[in-house]
Amino acid sequence: MAVLGLVISADLGAKKTKELIETPASDSRIEYTGRTLAEGSEVSYDWSGVYVRVKFNGPYLAMKCSDTHNCWFNLWVDKEMTPVADKKFMVGAKDTLVVLAEGLGKGEHEIILQKRTEGDQGRFTIHSFVSEGDILQASGRKARHIEFIGDSYTCGYGTESGDKDDPFLAETENCNLTYAAICSRYFGADFNLVSHSGQGIARNYDDFGQGYHMPDRYSQTFDNSKEIIWNATEAAYTPDVVVIYLCTNDFSTGRQPQEEVFVGRYIELMKKVKANYGEEIPILCMASNVTPFSFDYIRMACMMSGLKNVYCLGLTKGVHNYEDELGASWHPNYKGHIKVASCMIPYISTLTGWEMEEKPYK
Numbered sequence: 001m002a003v004l005g006l007v008i009s010a011d012l013g014a015k016k017t018k019e020l021i022e023t024p025a026s027d028s029r030i031e032y033t034g035r036t037l038a039e040g041s042e043v044s045y046d047w048s049g050v051y052v053r054v055k056f057n058g059p060y061l062a063m064k065c066s067d068t069h070n071c072w073f074n075l076w077v078d079k080e081m082t083p084v085a086d087k088k089f090m091v092g093a094k095d096t097l098v099v100l101a102e103g104l105g106k107g108e109h110e111i112i113l114q115k116r117t118e119g120d121q122g123r124f125t126i127h128s129f130v131s132e133g134d135i136l137q138a139s140g141r142k143a144r145h146i147e148f149i150g151d152s153y154t155c156g157y158g159t160e161s162g163d164k165d166d167p168f169l170a171e172t173e174n175c176n177l178t179y180a181a182i183c184s185r186y187f188g189a190d191f192n193l194v195s196h197s198g199q200g201i202a203r204n205y206d207d208f209g210q211g212y213h214m215p216d217r218y219s220q221t222f223d224n225s226k227e228i229i230w231n232a233t234e235a236a237y238t239p240d241v242v243v244i245y246l247c248t249n250d251f252s253t254g255r256q257p258q259e260e261v262f263v264g265r266y267i268e269l270m271k272k273v274k275a276n277y278g279e280e281i282p283i284l285c286m287a288s289n290v291t292p293f294s295f296d297y298i299r300m301a302c303m304m305s306g307l308k309n310v311y312c313l314g315l316t317k318g319v320h321n322y323e324d325e326l327g328a329s330w331h332p333n334y335k336g337h338i339k340v341a342s343c344m345i346p347y348i349s350t351l352t353g354w355e356m357e358e359k360p361y362k
Contacts, residue, residue, distance in 0.1 A: 018060070023135045025063075025126035030054050031138035033237065034115075034192040035230055037221050046071075046123040046223045048155045049175040049193035051081070051114035057133025059104040061111060064130065066094040069122030074114040074176050077101050081112055081185070083177060083334070083362050088116065090171070091124065110139055116174045118155045118196055119223025144189035144354065147239040148180040149218060149269070151249055152197035153288070158328025159337065166328040177334040180243070182341035182361055187354050190237065196223055200249035202257040202265045214246055215269040232276035240352050242273050243344070245286040247294040259297055266301035270310060279308050282351040286344070287314040313347055315340065338362070 023030075024041035034050030036043050043052075054061065070092040074085035077100075091098060100111050115124060129135060148154050156175035157168060166172070175181060175193060184191035198205040199214040221228040232238075246269075250257050270283055285302055287295035295314030302310045320326075320336040327333035332340060338361050349356045 018132050020060075021131050021134065023129045023131065025128055027129075027135060029135055029137045030129070031141065031236075033141070033190050035194070035221055035235075037228065042125050042127050044123055044125040044222075045115065046119040046225075047115070047193060048118040048195050048223075049115060049180070049191070051112055052126070053110060053112050053138040054100075054129055055108060055110040055136040055138050056129075056131045057108055057136060058131060059106070060099075060102045060132040061109070062097055062099045062130045063113075064127040065091060065096055065098060066125045066127065067091040067096070067122045068124075069120075070117075070170055071122045071124045072116040072170055072173070074116055074174070075100060076112045077104070078109055081114065081176065081181070083185075085114075085176065088174075092122070095127075097130075108136060114176060116156070116176065117170050118173065118175075120197070121170050121173075123222060123224070141237060142188060142190045144187055144352075145237045145239045146180070146184055146187070146189050146191045146348070147242045148191060148193050148195065148245065149214065149242065149273075150180070150193070150195040150245040151199050151214070152195075152331060153248070153337075153340075154178060154180055154193055154195035154245055155197050157197050158331040159334050161328035161333065164322070164326035164328070164330045168328050172328060177337060179245075179332075179337045179341040179344060182338055183243075183344055183348060186341070186345055186359070186361055187348065187352075189240075192237070192239075194218055198249055199246070200252075200257075201246050201269065202262045203250045203252075203255070205249040205252045207253075207255070213265065215265050215272065218269060218272055238277055239281060241282050241284060241348055242277065243284045243286060243348075244269065244273075245288070247298060248288040248290045250297075251290045251294055256291075256293065259300065262297045263301045263304060266298065267305045267307075270301070270305055270307055274307060282309040282311065283307075284344070284347055284351060285310065285312040287312065289315045289317050289319055309351075311347065311351065313344065315343060319343060
């Protein structure tokens with residue numbers, strides 16, 4: 001049975017009876033999915049949804065870590081990621097020891113640790129892992145991978161909230177309950193998120209941060225830092241399909257960008273995706289139900305781009321209800337995200353050739 005706790009100390013006195021092995025976070029046997037930066041022995045990241053697999057021998061695993069604010073995490077022990085994690089917890093301090101698992105049976109075990117919250121909630125750094133037995137090679141990447149580019153819907157804003165009038169709380173933001181995670185679980189795929197609440201293609205929510213939008217942020221290694229540019233050629237994965245789900249904030253607060261500006265910036269983003277992964281990687285462009293015009297804008301961008309393998313899909317007001325399928329601040333909750341995912345899954349199946357199976361969306 002996995003047990004998790006926080007020890008706000010670098011002291012390992014509680015485990016003095018056993019010899020412990022400390023392994024750098026950047027060790028090649030440890031597997032990270034999502035945008036990260038390894039500097040020496042440490043690995044840092046801040047994007048939503050980044051997850052790490054650690055396989056180890058013995059009953060005990062902990063990590064030494066630091067956080068710049070208050071990041072929340074999901075943890076699974078000896079299982080794949082499911083809608084409900086074994087544990088969720090917050091890290092909000094420097095030089096913290098987090099016990100990920102203890103009291104396990106003898107033999108090999110593996111944990112998956114996923115960042116639930118987005119860059120505004122902090123940059124997370126893992127210094128090392130501490131185990132009673134050896135760290136082993138992680139179980140390996142899945143044969144399929146999807147990249148999702150989006151805003152608060154993709155971040156999981158309010159997915160665990162019980163009411164549309166609830167305010168945003170970091171504790172109820174959970175990217176693992178979004179359409180992106182649901183689609184990925186359905187196809188048995190790894191996934192990474194490049195998402196930030198309030199971001200648009202050419203206009204952010206209520207015109208916040210003018211001149212800096214998702215096509216700009218997409219180039220970054222860190223969500224909340226412009227200084228370090230992401231190099232896709234150094235990534236450990238290449239997606240089979242990329243999903244862009246942006247436009248809601250462009251049409252927020254009763255305003256909208258000029259179509260020419262929106263189309264130009266959308267094409268810029270698609271060209272960045274193609275430059276990263278090649279012309280043959282399909283892009284599925286999602287229009288939200290914020291307004292019928294959003295689909296017209298996105299369809300025009302796809303038509304004018306001159307790019308191969310770009311497709312568009314529009315959602316309508318009927319995709320989910322506005323009663324028990326909404327979470328905080330009128331964002332979809334888990335039930336709402338299941339319905340959004342159910343619209344996307346047939347398209348992903350067609351674009352990738354992955355067969356649809358008779359199984360629930362979860």
